[in-house]
Amino acid sequence: MDIDLNADLGEGFGPWRMGEDEALLELVSSANVACGFHAGDAVIMDRTVRLAKARGVDIGAHVGFPDLQGFGRRPMQFDARELACHVIYQLGALAGLAQAAGYRMTHMSFHGALGNMAAADAALAEPLVRAVADFDPGLIISSSASRAIEQAAERCGLRVATSFLADRACGDDGLLVPRKLPDAVIHEPEAVLARVRQLLQDGSVTSYSGKKIAMRVQSILLHGDTPGAVALARTVRGVVESAGRIVPISRQMA
Template structure:
């Protein structure tokens, strides 16, 4: 049994540093690199891609709304055509910087509010899918199971990689608890590691109301910007190893 572990990295900007990217990259198999719209700048992006290349970790385009001030965590009512162009721009920028760093973009994963919006916002979901198809229709799209964007992507012929979240609380319908609510982000490495093993081995996670939620995914996200991210990722890797699960990139 194996599972992909992904993490959001490359989110520093100028003099502002966020997360311990190199330490996190050493613990995962896929690195979602910010593309400059919600976070990241060209030097940070190239440096992060180089770190991923050294570690043998694949690079994904972590595309988001044009919202540096809000870290991409605010919904923006962007016109679909504009959103498509914004995503094309971000993937293209990362492709160039990744190539300069000795690697390549292997998949696309939306960030933050955009990721959550396209769970149900069909027009924005279509816009994101159109962008990926326009750039490279061989790029997989990482998405929440049962989301509108997953359905749109499959209809367009894209490979969909479904994912779960190690350090986020779940609602009974399988969506994430909004970050504005208490308890939305989990911080205990031991508890998070146990949840991940349950997701991967038992295909289940407990929602905030105590009900089980079925989980059938190829990748699990450990957020790189969560306080204690390195400790959480380390505990997750150890727990997976103890359960006989190998961490490797999705195929």
């Protein structure tokens, strides 16, 4: 079994740092880099790209709402064309910095509230996925389980890699449950590891309601901004390596 191990990185701003990016880059095979809207800035993006390149880690644009104060986790209302422009703007920012560093952006993902809204709403997913295809039809969309995004990507000729968020609960439909619900974010390391083992062993996830649902994934995501993220990533890597190989999605889908 080939599995990508990835993390959301570059989520500081100016002199403020979030997470342990350098340590995580020693453990993951791909990184989703904040593009300045929900977190990050040009200098942090450049640094993250160059650190990833030095370690052979794939990079992707992590695009979100223009909401630094809310870390992109607050729903916002935009005209579809305006929001598509925001997506393209962020893709272009990371692609430009990657090109200047002699590296290549391989994928993208939607962050926070933007990702949750697009995953649940086909009418929103369509223009956002179309924007990605218009920018670069070779990009892979890394997304939590979502029929809306998968169907929009199929119509646009894009590849989708399903990512399992090891520390986030999902509903019976595979969509992430709102963070405001109790235990929507799973903090206990052993519980996270149990979910990873279940996924690797029988291709299933236990939903928020307790139902076992099938889930075929190419990637496992760990959030870099949570306490103990590095230690947990190291343990998850060991679990994955005991079951197969860690391979970035760009090589899995080549």
